[in-house]
Structures are given as structure tokens and as C-alpha cells.
Amino acid sequence: MYILILEFFNLFCAGVLAGTEIAVHYAIHPTMIVLDERPQIVLRQGLIRKLRWLVPTFFVPVLFSGVAVTIANWEVPRLYFCIAAMIAVIVWIIIRIIGTVPVNSVTIEWDADAPPKDWREQIEKVEQFHVIGTWAATLAFIFFLTNLALSIHS
Numbered sequence: 001m002y003i004l005i006l007e008f009f010n011l012f013c014a015g016v017l018a019g020t021e022i023a024v025h026y027a028i029h030p031t032m033i034v035l036d037e038r039p040q041i042v043l044r045q046g047l048i049r050k051l052r053w054l055v056p057t058f059f060v061p062v063l064f065s066g067v068a069v070t071i072a073n074w075e076v077p078r079l080y081f082c083i084a085a086m087i088a089v090i091v092w093i094i095i096r097i098i099g100t101v102p103v104n105s106v107t108i109e110w111d112a113d114a115p116p117k118d119w120r121e122q123i124e125k126v127e128q129f130h131v132i133g134t135w136a137a138t139l140a141f142i143f144f145l146t147n148l149a150l151s152i153h154s
Helices: 002-032 037-072 078-107 119-153
Strands: none
Touching (some): 002 078, 002 119, 037 078, 078 119
């Protein structure tokens, strides 16, 4: 019973993380890039300020509950889905550390009236990483969901 509660908690957090990633990448970003320079930068800075506390609120529990769920599901085929989900979570973390966090850390400090000359290139670089991170979070959710479905089915 406790494992099922842990799995639901894990799935909830993974779902919120994946949903946030999908919304930012496929809804907010395409809308944002059509804005002029200043409003776009101000919007990006506001988004970074909100997401830098919201995203860890869900990804940290996904990481720790995912490890616990993986340990608790040491039978095949559920173990395979848990391992796949954890690999996706780790890819997501690496992508964020390498690709997103460094640029977001400087973006938050930009002067919206006088941004760096290469600000668009910096944003385009982040977006290349962001698509991978979005799909990594989504796959983690799908794999954890499959694990839970197998749990309920058996």
C-alpha cells in the first residue's frame, strides 16, 4: 500500500514536471519569440524567476521518489520501466545543468533596454537543449506511468 502511494506521488510530480516542460517549450516559447526585444527579455526574466523555484519543487521529489520506486520494483518488466524513467530524469538534469542553467543565470541579470548583442544566439542555444529536456521529462513521466499501470494491472 505504501509503495502504491509512493508511486502515485512520483507520478504526480513527474507529470507536473513534464507538463511544465511541454507548456514552456511548445506554448510559451513560440509565443515569446514573436515579441520585440525588450518585452521578450522582460518576459523571459519573469519566467525564469518563477520557474527557478517551481521546477525544483517537482524535479527533486521525482528524483528521490523515482529512486525509491525503482528499488521497490525490482521485478521484470517493471524494473525496466523504472530504470528507463530514471535515465530520462538523469538526462533531464544533465541537460538543465549544462544547457539551461548557465544561460538563465545570466539572462536574469540582463538589462532589458541594453541586452548583450548576442542575446538571441544565447537563447537559441538554450532552446536546442530545451527540446531534449522537454522530451526527457515527458519520457520519464511515460515510463513511470507504465510502471504504475503494470502495478495496478498485476
